[in-house]
Amino acid sequence: MTMMDSKQAKSLMDKVLGFSKAEECEVNLTGSVTGNVRYALNTVTTSGVTEDVTMVVQSAYGKKSGVATINQFDDKSLERAVRTSEELARLSPESEEYMPRLSQQEYLEGKGFVDATAKITAEYRAQAAADSIIPSRKAELTAAGFINDNASFAAMANSKGLFAYYPSTGIDFSTTIRTADGTGSGWASRDFNDVRLLNTADASKVAMDKAVRSAEAKAIEPGKYTVILEPAASVTLINNMAGSMGRRLADEGRSFLSKEGGETKIGEKLFDERVTVYSDPQNADNPYSPWSGDGQAHAKRTWIKDGVVQQLPCSRYWAEQKDYEAIANPGGWIMVGGSESTDELIKGVRRGILVTRTWYIRSVDPQTQLYTGLTRDGTFFVENGEIQYPVKNLRFNESPVIMLNNIEKLGKPVRINGNMVPPMVVRDFTFTSLSDAV
Amino acid sequence: MERRDFLKVTGVGMGTLALPITGNVIAAEQLTLPLELAVKKTLADAALNTATSAGASYADVRVGRYLNQFVVTRENKVQNIVNTESLGVGVRVISDGTWGFAATSGLDADSVNRAAAKAVATAKANSKFQDKPVVLAPVKGVGEVTWKTPIEKNALEVPIADKVDMLLSVNAAAMDAGADFINSILFLVNEQKYFASTDGSYIDQDVHRLWAPFFATAIDKSTGKFKSRQGLSSPVGRGWEYLEGREEDKVKSVTTLYDKSYDMVEDARLAAQQAREKHKAKSVEPGKYDLVLEPSHMWLTIHESVGHPLELDRVLGYEANYAGTSFATIDKWRAGDFKYGSEVVNLVADKTQVGSLGHVAYDDEGVPTGEWDLVRDGTLVNYQAIRDQVHMIDQNQSHGCCYADNWSSVQFQRMPNVSLEPGKEPLTPEEMIKDVEKGIYIVGSGSFSIDQQRYNFQFGGQLFYEIKDGEIAGMLEDVTYQSTTNEFWNSCVAICDERDYRLGGSFFDGKGEPGQVSAVSHGSATTRFNDINVINSSRKI
Numbered sequence: 001m002t003m004m005d006s007k008q009a010k011s012l013m014d015k016v017l018g019f020s021k022a023e024e025c026e027v028n029l030t031g032s033v034t035g036n037v038r039y040a041l042n043t044v045t046t047s048g049v050t051e052d053v054t055m056v057v058q059s060a061y062g063k064k065s066g067v068a069t070i071n072q073f074d075d076k077s078l079e080r081a082v083r084t085s086e087e088l089a090r091l092s093p094e095s096e097e098y099m100p101r102l103s104q105q106e107y108l109e110g111k112g113f114v115d116a117t118a119k120i121t122a123e124y125r126a127q128a129a130a131d132s133i134i135p136s137r138k139a140e141l142t143a144a145g146f147i148n149d150n151a152s153f154a155a156m157a158n159s160k161g162l163f164a165y166y167p168s169t170g171i172d173f174s175t176t177i178r179t180a181d182g183t184g185s186g187w188a189s190r191d192f193n194d195v196r197l198l199n200t201a202d203a204s205k206v207a208m209d210k211a212v213r214s215a216e217a218k219a220i221e222p223g224k225y226t227v228i229l230e231p232a233a234s235v236t237l238i239n240n241m242a243g244s245m246g247r248r249l250a251d252e253g254r255s256f257l258s259k260e261g262g263e264t265k266i267g268e269k270l271f272d273e274r275v276t277v278y279s280d281p282q283n284a285d286n287p288y289s290p291w292s293g294d295g296q297a298h299a300k301r302t303w304i305k306d307g308v309v310q311q312l313p314c315s316r317y318w319a320e321q322k323d324y325e326a327i328a329n330p331g332g333w334i335m336v337g338g339s340e341s342t343d344e345l346i347k348g349v350r351r352g353i354l355v356t357r358t359w360y361i362r363s364v365d366p367q368t369q370l371y372t373g374l375t376r377d378g379t380f381f382v383e384n385g386e387i388q389y390p391v392k393n394l395r396f397n398e399s400p401v402i403m404l405n406n407i408e409k410l411g412k413p414v415r416i417n418g419n420m421v422p423p424m425v426v427r428d429f430t431f432t433s434l435s436d437a438v
Numbered sequence: 439m440e441r442r443d444f445l446k447v448t449g450v451g452m453g454t455l456a457l458p459i460t461g462n463v464i465a466a467e468q469l470t471l472p473l474e475l476a477v478k479k480t481l482a483d484a485a486l487n488t489a490t491s492a493g494a495s496y497a498d499v500r501v502g503r504y505l506n507q508f509v510v511t512r513e514n515k516v517q518n519i520v521n522t523e524s525l526g527v528g529v530r531v532i533s534d535g536t537w538g539f540a541a542t543s544g545l546d547a548d549s550v551n552r553a554a555a556k557a558v559a560t561a562k563a564n565s566k567f568q569d570k571p572v573v574l575a576p577v578k579g580v581g582e583v584t585w586k587t588p589i590e591k592n593a594l595e596v597p598i599a600d601k602v603d604m605l606l607s608v609n610a611a612a613m614d615a616g617a618d619f620i621n622s623i624l625f626l627v628n629e630q631k632y633f634a635s636t637d638g639s640y641i642d643q644d645v646h647r648l649w650a651p652f653f654a655t656a657i658d659k660s661t662g663k664f665k666s667r668q669g670l671s672s673p674v675g676r677g678w679e680y681l682e683g684r685e686e687d688k689v690k691s692v693t694t695l696y697d698k699s700y701d702m703v704e705d706a707r708l709a710a711q712q713a714r715e716k717h718k719a720k721s722v723e724p725g726k727y728d729l730v731l732e733p734s735h736m737w738l739t740i741h742e743s744v745g746h747p748l749e750l751d752r753v754l755g756y757e758a759n760y761a762g763t764s765f766a767t768i769d770k771w772r773a774g775d776f777k778y779g780s781e782v783v784n785l786v787a788d789k790t791q792v793g794s795l796g797h798v799a800y801d802d803e804g805v806p807t808g809e810w811d812l813v814r815d816g817t818l819v820n821y822q823a824i825r826d827q828v829h830m831i832d833q834n835q836s837h838g839c840c841y842a843d844n845w846s847s848v849q850f851q852r853m854p855n856v857s858l859e860p861g862k863e864p865l866t867p868e869e870m871i872k873d874v875e876k877g878i879y880i881v882g883s884g885s886f887s888i889d890q891q892r893y894n895f896q897f898g899g900q901l902f903y904e905i906k907d908g909e910i911a912g913m914l915e916d917v918t919y920q921s922t923t924n925e926f927w928n929s930c931v932a933i934c935d936e937r938d939y940r941l942g943g944s945f946f947d948g949k950g951e952p953g954q955v956s957a958v959s960h961g962s963a964t965t966r967f968n969d970i971n972v973i974n975s976s977r978k979i
Binding site for chain 2: 050
């Protein structure tokens with residue numbers, strides 16, 4: 001049985017906990033059905049379905065812990081997994097950072113499961129791909145894309161009485177559509193928990209339009225430009241920065257949030273006052289698990305408010321060491337914006353570059369959060385509020401800290417890669433070289 | 439969104455290292471017990487029969503047991519010890535001219551038969567929209583064969599306590615030498631792969647790989663700055679013997695470099711000293727420099743600017759939605775005179791180098807592995823291609839570079855080892871540097887980024903030394919270089935000889951949708967490129 005409901009999962013995990021002789025025992029159970037279809041050159045290339053269920057048993061004596069796993073769920077196998085984890089715990093070195101298991105926590109209700117998504121069939125996937133392929137063929141364009149759906153559950157139980165269960169579904173779609181001569185390329189992506197929100201034909205139309213409009217791009221001089229960043233152009237830069245915002249790293253002096261003398265920049269204004277970032281496991285557009293991997297409850301939290309860093313994720317170990325509040329990493333974040341779409345933002349730009357998405361972003365200097373990467377699949381020169389012509393792709397070397405200080409205007413946030421990001425107009429974005437890539 | 443699970447090892451000097459975990463967590467002693475061959479053959483035959491009965495014209499089955507062990511430490515602490523196992527069966531079929539795939543973790547006949555039927559049903563569903571049927575290059579069945587990575591000592595059999603002791607010694611050496619923080623990690627991989635196909639092959643392979651990276655950081659509290667230096671080990675297709683650090687495998691340069699074995703303690707000590715030295719290093723003056731690139735750096739430049747652009751699926755457009763396409767188009771190859779690089783540049787693909795990450799006897803669709811030219815005397819001569827691709831470049835034999843990272847993943851074209859042949863004339867790195875007037879000597883791999891057609895790239899490194907009038911003139915910081923692939927390889931003027939040839943590699947190279955990782959090595963000797971654009975990466979926030 002790949003998908004279990006809360007009752008089935010609890011019953012199985014309680015049985016495992018009943019076998020335990022250790023000081024502490026924790027059981028994690030996950031199951032999923034994932035399906036995908038991949039296409040390229042206007043034809044389906046690969047497609048498949050995978051089903052998997054796993055159980056992890058962790059036993060601990062003091063600060064010594066051991067883990068074992070099984071995917072066979074008869075009583076004998078369950079007991080053997082418990083004994084193995086106990087034996088391994090006794091043989092393991094002490095881990096100073098091991099924290100006692102949590103007792104039952106108060107969790108918000110999970111909002112991530114949609115029955116329609118769990119019922120996707122091979123025929124649905126094939127048709128969703130066809131809805132992207134067939135219009136592209138007709139327009140003499142070349143489509144490539146990927147549709148990936150899943151229905152899954154995660155459950156956790158421990159010997160201190162904690163039980164948590166979270167079912168979720170998701171579907172991701174992305175497509176890259178190119179002109180037949182390879183001089184133009186467009187892209188679009190969508191991700192939802194509810195498959196009924198996905199229309200691959202509509203999304204493909206956006207990519208087709210960008211492919212045609214981006215053909216025969218002109219070269220411009222690299223340098224500092226005002227840019228209109230679509231959400232897919234800024235999400236990775238902001239996400240990378242968010243991933244570096246750990247309390248421990250900041251305290252240790254090896255983060256962009258560290259200061260000379262061992263202090264941190266928490267409470268300081270680091271960004272434009274319009275920058276506010278929060279997370280909410282129950283957000284209707286972007287829900288995530290109401291509990292973290294170590295059983296902490298996720299709540300709505302504001303990380304950056306009016307440009308000021310408010311708080312940072314902090315492990316239970318580090319929180320205990322420093323007498324802080326333990327704060328789990330969120331499952332997704334939301335950057336507050338305005339009400340305008342990307343098209344409406346373009347109308348207000350006198351001279352700038354519209355960036356559809358950015359690509360191959362890598363850290364150059366973690367001290368300043370400097371990243372390099374390139375524009376891709378639709379880069380356009382904008383003048384007097386209108387797209388004038390396509391430009392060749394550009395390499396940038398830029399820090400999201402600088403980018404979020406140079407904001408001119410924010411648009412309406414949209415979901416992208418599990419986060420909510422507004423399109424934004426940013427001045428003085430640093431491009432360092434041209435690329436011939438299409 | 440990426441649905442794969444990740445183990446996040448936070449706190450490493452360069453940020454967060456996300457490790458792909460595709461399996462379950464298991465006890466250490468279970469790592470060394472393989473599945474019985476007869477069980478695998480029974481499951482494979484069941485799946486092949488079901489698939490062909492359901493209408494498949496071709497089917498292959500991979501019964502896989504994928505084992506990982508990760509030991510993660512920082513300073514004087516063990517942070518995590520994880521053993522993972524992923525066990526299951528993947529069935530791939532061609533039905534109605536279309537690929538279909540299904541996988542199951544159930545190791546019983548019912549589960550496997552259901553997966554085979556589902557794979558055929560998926561192929562049939564998709565065949566409605568397929569305008570060109572799959573064409574497979576022929577492969578002769580090899581019957582029942584076995585192969586194992588030629589290791590001296592299975593790293594999975596080494597007691598955990600020995601591994602912990604080793605890493606804590608590494609950390610202590612770094613802390614004694616001036617590091618404020620160090621994270622050191624051991625990654626051990628064992629793929630027990632059983633492949634069977636309707637061509638009549640039953641291939642059992644036992645593949646071992648190992649990587650021992652570390653990240654040392656030195657902080658200057660007075661300025662609030664931190665500097666890091668990563669280890670210079672190479673991920674390898676070797677056993678525990680790689681970590682013996684034999685003296686004969688050491689190469690003395692601005693720092694100690696390593697060949698067939700690695701002294702992790704020594705490297706950590708040197709890394710701490712060098713991270714501290716970076717705080718006082720001169721910030722580079724941007725401009726044109728001759729670059730002298732050491733093999734511990736070269737591998738990544740080869741990987742990104744040669745390995746990826748010559749993957750035939752990219753060239754043809756099959757990766758257009760994710761990794762991208764390639765500047766090295768079919769028309770350039772057909773012309774027969776496309777100068778990928780200068781005359782001294784010879785780039786070779788292989789799956790056979792002993793100690794390399796790509797070394798196997800058969801690929802994941804049962805094709806015997808070998809070696810072939812990609813670029814000869816600077817001219818593009820071939821690509822990397824598998825069974826359903828080679829007919830597109832007028833060839834009828836697969837190159838044997840098909841791979842899946844798990845039983846639950848579909849196999850597809852992955853990069854073999856791609857290496858730069860050493861120079862034919864005797865030349866040492868010291869002699870090469872003596873000839874450089876204004877240059878930079880770069881050791882170790884760092885930041886890397888390249889566009890989706892592999893034209894424009896930017897690379898960093900671990901250690902940078904100014905070369906002035908043939909002499910090393912001190913350490914530099916804030917160095918990154920930018921170029922385009924074709925211009926860069928055509929500016930290659932000299933390659934040291936085979937005495938300096940060493941392998942580097944990538945343990946977690948990503949490609950495909952859903953994303954899959956693979957491991958691949960790249961060999962080279964120290965190589966010189968003239969007049970390359972260097973930019974200064976320092977900023978103020």
